[in-house]
Amino acid sequence: MDRFRMIFQYFQSNSESVMNGICGLLALASVKIYSCFDFSCPCLPRYNMAYGLGIMFIPPVTLFLCGLILNRQSLVMLEEWRRPQGCRKKDLAVMRYMCSSIMQRAMVAPVVWIIVTLLDGKCLICAFSGSVDPETFVGFANTSPLQVQQLLAKVPCKDDELMRNNTSRKAVTRYLRCWSQALGWSILLILIVAVFLARWLRPCFNQATLLQARHWSNYIDIEQKIFEETCCEHSRLFAHKCILHFFKSIREEIKMHSFNLPREEERAEGEEDLLRGIADQDQVNKLLKMWYYEKPPLDVS
Amino acid sequence: MDKFRMIFQFLQSNQESFMNGICGIMALASAQMYSAFDFNCPCLPRYNLVYGLGILLVPPFILFLLGFVLNNNISMLAEEWRRPRGQRGKDPAVLRYMFCSMAQRAMIAPAVWVSVTLLDGKCITCAFCTSVPVETLGNASHPGLSQGEMKRVLARIPCKEIYDGQELIANEVAIRYLRCISQALGWCFVLLMTTLAFLVRSLRPCFTQAAFLKSRYWSHYIDIERKLFDETCAEHARSFAKVCIQQFFEGMSTDLAATRCHSPRKAPADAGEATEKLLGITDQSTMNTVLKSWHRCKPPLHLHQPTLPSSNGWAGEGQPPAHPSTPRRETVAYYSRV
Numbered sequence: 348m349d350r351f352r353m354i355f356q357y358f359q360s361n362s363e364s365v366m367n368g369i370c371g372l373l374a375l376a377s378v379k380i381y382s383c384f385d386f387s388c389p390c391l392p393r394y395n396m397a398y399g400l401g402i403m404f405i406p407p408v409t410l411f412l413c414g415l416i417l418n419r420q421s422l423v424m425l426e427e428w429r430r431p432q433g434c435r436k437k438d439l440a441v442m443r444y445m446c447s448s449i450m451q452r453a454m455v456a457p458v459v460w461i462i463v464t465l466l467d468g469k470c471l472i473c474a475f476s477g478s479v480d481p482e483t484f485v486g487f488a489n490t491s492p493l494q495v496q497q498l499l500a501k502v503p504c505k506d507d508e509l510m511r512n513n514t515s516r517k518a519v520t521r522y523l524r525c526w527s528q529a530l531g532w533s534i535l536l537i538l539i540v541a542v543f544l545a546r547w548l549r550p551c552f553n554q555a556t557l558l559q560a561r562h563w564s565n566y567i568d569i570e571q572k573i574f575e576e577t578c579c580e581h582s583r584l585f586a587h588k589c590i591l592h593f594f595k596s597i598r599e600e601i602k603m604h605s606f607n608l609p610r611e612e613e614r615a616e617g618e619e620d621l622l623r624g625i626a627d628q629d630q631v632n633k634l635l636k637m638w639y640y641e642k643p644p645l646d647v648s
Numbered sequence: 649m650d651k652f653r654m655i656f657q658f659l660q661s662n663q664e665s666f667m668n669g670i671c672g673i674m675a676l677a678s679a680q681m682y683s684a685f686d687f688n689c690p691c692l693p694r695y696n697l698v699y700g701l702g703i704l705l706v707p708p709f710i711l712f713l714l715g716f717v718l719n720n721n722i723s724m725l726a727e728e729w730r731r732p733r734g735q736r737g738k739d740p741a742v743l744r745y746m747f748c749s750m751a752q753r754a755m756i757a758p759a760v761w762v763s764v765t766l767l768d769g770k771c772i773t774c775a776f777c778t779s780v781p782v783e784t785l786g787n788a789s790h791p792g793l794s795q796g797e798m799k800r801v802l803a804r805i806p807c808k809e810i811y812d813g814q815e816l817i818a819n820e821v822a823i824r825y826l827r828c829i830s831q832a833l834g835w836c837f838v839l840l841m842t843t844l845a846f847l848v849r850s851l852r853p854c855f856t857q858a859a860f861l862k863s864r865y866w867s868h869y870i871d872i873e874r875k876l877f878d879e880t881c882a883e884h885a886r887s888f889a890k891v892c893i894q895q896f897f898e899g900m901s902t903d904l905a906a907t908r909c910h911s912p913r914k915a916p917a918d919a920g921e922a923t924e925k926l927l928g929i930t931d932q933s934t935m936n937t938v939l940k941s942w943h944r945c946k947p948p949l950h951l952h953q954p955t956l957p958s959s960n961g962w963a964g965e966g967q968p969p970a971h972p973s974t975p976r977r978e979t980v981a982y983y984s985r986v
Contacts, residue, residue: 387831389825398828402835409835409839429857590877639731641735642735
């Protein structure tokens with residue numbers, strides 16, 4: 348429990364951490380969705396390719412968009428990009444830095460999906476079972492072209508009556524899965540090497556500019572958060588003052604309309620403050636009615 | 649338990665977080681409800697379509713309405729919309745902002761239900777099994793089946809145990825076909841929703857940022873003002889009740905003392921807080937009278953100044969008279985039976 352709390356607090360310590368946390372959660376969600384998803388290849392000649400490639404590429408697009416939506420910094424960057432210049436210059440380097448950091452984080456979950464898909468192999472088997480060369484596999488070598496297409500399309504479905512005891516089906520499946528896993532591992536290796544090189548070589552180029560861009564992008568983010576918090580506090584104080592004014596104005600109105608009320612005596616300090624001069628049922632009812640029918644103007648000067 | 653408490657605390661840290669939390673919980677509840685639901689296709693020609701589409705579309709509608717009901721801000725929106733203008737103008741942009749933000753949050757659980765339903769495939773399989781293209785997937789030339797008969801056979805596709813049309817079209821082939829279409833629709837729906845959400849979120853800073861900041865500030869202000877007003881009224885009610893009850897006790901104490909023809913005992917200055925808090929009620933019969941009077945004759949909702957203890961025993965009811973009347977003398981008349 349403590350460990351969980353510590354991890355949680357660490358991730359909330361600054362906004363970079365929060366974004367890394369969201370990125371990680373989205374990647375985990377991506378793996379979980381893939382494992383929960385019930386992949387069922389249609390095993391029909393033209394549908395296989397559409398289904399297989401669709402499952403491989405549409406969810407990553409969705410995950411990428413989700414990564415952009417859930418990242419608060421994307422909004423900050425857009426606002427900074429679209430704001431009028433005013434008294435503060437716009438720094439393109441800062442916006443480029445923010446854009447690239449947002450894109451990098453948003454790309455993690457889609458890449459995880461694609462790699463998991465390739466390493467699992469079902470998508471590629473489904474999409475490309477109709478494209479293998481039938482001559483290389485014994486069971487499909489001597490059949491008419493139309494029939495061979497139908498048969499090959501049924502390869503991903505083990506339980507189909509035609510494929511149940513077909514040894515060539517297993518051969519095709521193994522062949523396609525081997526290609527799929529090779530592709531998956533290659534992509535993973537290339538990406539890791541690319542990231543490694545990028546991180547290793549970055550200090551060799553423009554380190555000072557990078558530090559500046561990172562500082563100012565952090566600043567813009569913090570400034571916006573503080574502005575929102577200040578607005579919240581301000582609206583709270585404004586509301587407090589407005590309500591006090593309202594109570595006072597009601598009290599004044601009541602005083603004006605009732606000349607024969609005995610002079611108010613001093614009560615205990617605390618009670619007087621809290622009662623604010625409204626001391627009977629009719630006055631309270633009048634106050635509540637006025638609050639609904641005639642809210643006070645938004646002016647506490 | 650600790651984990652829940654921590655998550656709860658994080659979500660309550662501000663209003664937006666809290667609303668997002670409710671949103672997430674409803675989405676999870678929606679997915680959980682679907683997995684707990686026992687889907688039973690009727691496997692009859694016209695009922696399939698109604699059942700399948702009903703399960704696909706009616707629960708999302710209910711979840712959408714529930715999303716509004718569970719949102720505390722709906723009453724705030726309604727109040728702001730219906731209040732008379734009075735001294736404060738109404739800003740339609742603020743109302744629009746409040747409604748849009750509530751509608752967006754309420755849309756999440758229904759979207760999750762529709763996505764999960766489509767990706768699972770049972771609903772579409774049930775609803776559209778009679779429309780499977782038999783010519784391409786099976787043997788349309790299978791003899792001896794009229795249209796109605798064929799529909800009856802096809803309607804049984806989702807119910808594997810009673811399916812009797814294996815020569816017409818294989819059960820697995822049909823189910824795979826329908827499920828593929830359903831999952832494709834599901835992913836397209838998810839992509840569409842995500843794209844819409846992305847566009848809504850990213851186009852706003854490009855066009856209406858200043859108006860958005862204004863609407864957000866004032867909608868937040870209205871929410872805070874309502875809460876503060878409720879708090880102030882609660883404080884006021886507390887003080888009102890305190891003073892009212894205090895005056896009631898003092899009044900009763902003075903009244904009862906006057907009935908016994910002696911002035912109310914004043915606590916000596918150095919008697920201590922406890923004695924002061926007794927408010928002059930110091931014995932069983934007095935307390936019983938006070939309790940009985942509280943039940944039979946509650947004091948009016950009108951606070952007045954603390955009156956000086958006078959022998960006319962008036963204090964406690966209504967307005968004190970402008971001129972104190974002459975002191976009342978208690979006389980007891982004895983009737984002798986002599």
